[in-house]
Amino acid sequence: MRLDGAVALITGGSSGIGAATARKLARAGTRLILTGRELVQLQDVAAETGAAWLLADLSEPEGPAKLAAAALDVAGRIDLLVLNAGIGWAGPTQDMSAAAAADLVQVNLLAPIELTRLLLPTMTKQGNGHIVFVSSIAGATGVRHEAVYAATKAGLSCFADSLRYDLAGSGVGVSVVLPGVVNTAFFANRGSKYDRARPAPIPPDRVADTLIRAITTRRDELFVPSWLRLPARLHGASPRLFRWLAARFAYRSK
Numbered sequence: 001m002r003l004d005g006a007v008a009l010i011t012g013g014s015s016g017i018g019a020a021t022a023r024k025l026a027r028a029g030t031r032l033i034l035t036g037r038e039l040v041q042l043q044d045v046a047a048e049t050g051a052a053w054l055l056a057d058l059s060e061p062e063g064p065a066k067l068a069a070a071a072l073d074v075a076g077r078i079d080l081l082v083l084n085a086g087i088g089w090a091g092p093t094q095d096m097s098a099a100a101a102a103d104l105v106q107v108n109l110l111a112p113i114e115l116t117r118l119l120l121p122t123m124t125k126q127g128n129g130h131i132v133f134v135s136s137i138a139g140a141t142g143v144r145h146e147a148v149y150a151a152t153k154a155g156l157s158c159f160a161d162s163l164r165y166d167l168a169g170s171g172v173g174v175s176v177v178l179p180g181v182v183n184t185a186f187f188a189n190r191g192s193k194y195d196r197a198r199p200a201p202i203p204p205d206r207v208a209d210t211l212i213r214a215i216t217t218r219r220d221e222l223f224v225p226s227w228l229r230l231p232a233r234l235h236g237a238s239p240r241l242f243r244w245l246a247a248r249f250a251y252r253s254k
């Protein structure tokens, strides 16, 4: 898929992976619409990338519908839909409030589903386009103390895999990008630090490069760093062995 002249809507374009992707796509000549909630940050990234910006709170049930309508008002078309906005929560699941769990499901899973549902008619009518979902290795393997987060990302990956069948022959492609740990405001925003040695944090630019490669080469699924494919495959092929290794090496009590 050509990036120059394409219109891209990036959710979570105000920060981290979304902002890094916006900078790279702008350099490739893509017309951008960036969304987020933090006005100043959003305007800064938009000014840097020549993007249009739209404030949108995707934790509100009506947020995705308002955003889809506003984006179509701004550009009239969407060629590239980057569903990246997301939030985390870490801790024992019994300590999580119902509201926090619902928020995670709304922002990480329901909002991307709803934006896809609402923008697909335009994209399939165009007969050409691409949707990228930013999932997580957590959704491929499960992670201790991130049960709800991991469940939202597993749901997102499965939604994308199923959607790809629906869209076969439509000209609209679907990719899933599964990062490990990325050095962004994600951890500060969720209110707890990343406290494990592995996987080591990588810069958001590296995820942005992978995301763009997923679009240009129309790859179904890319892990970043790429070695994370191995634990994900092991989890799929031999879940008991994976769990034994995880309990022994990753989640050993200190």
Ligand SMILES: NC(=O)c1ccc[n+]([C@@H]2O[C@H](COP(=O)([O-])OP(=O)(O)OC[C@H]3O[C@@H](n4cnc5c(N)ncnc54)[C@H](OP(=O)(O)O)[C@@H]3O)[C@@H](O)[C@H]2O)c1
Binding pocket: 011, 012, 013, 014, 015, 016, 017, 018, 035, 036, 037, 038, 039, 041, 042, 056, 057, 058, 059, 060, 084, 085, 086, 087, 088, 107, 134, 135, 136, 137, 178, 179, 180, 181, 182, 183, 184, 185, 186, 187, 189, 204
């Ligand atoms: N960082 C990691 O280690 C890591 C690893 C795997 C996957 N991911 C995924 O990567 C994606 C991007 O995260 P990041 O690391 O770049 O973190 P980040 O810097 O915190 O960025 C998150 C983005 O999502 C937006 N967002 C959050 N809640 C929102 C809401 N209610 N409505 C609208 N926008 C909202 C934020 O916008 P505002 O700040 O403007 O509200 C921000 O632009 C997420 O889906 C995350 O799950 C991250």
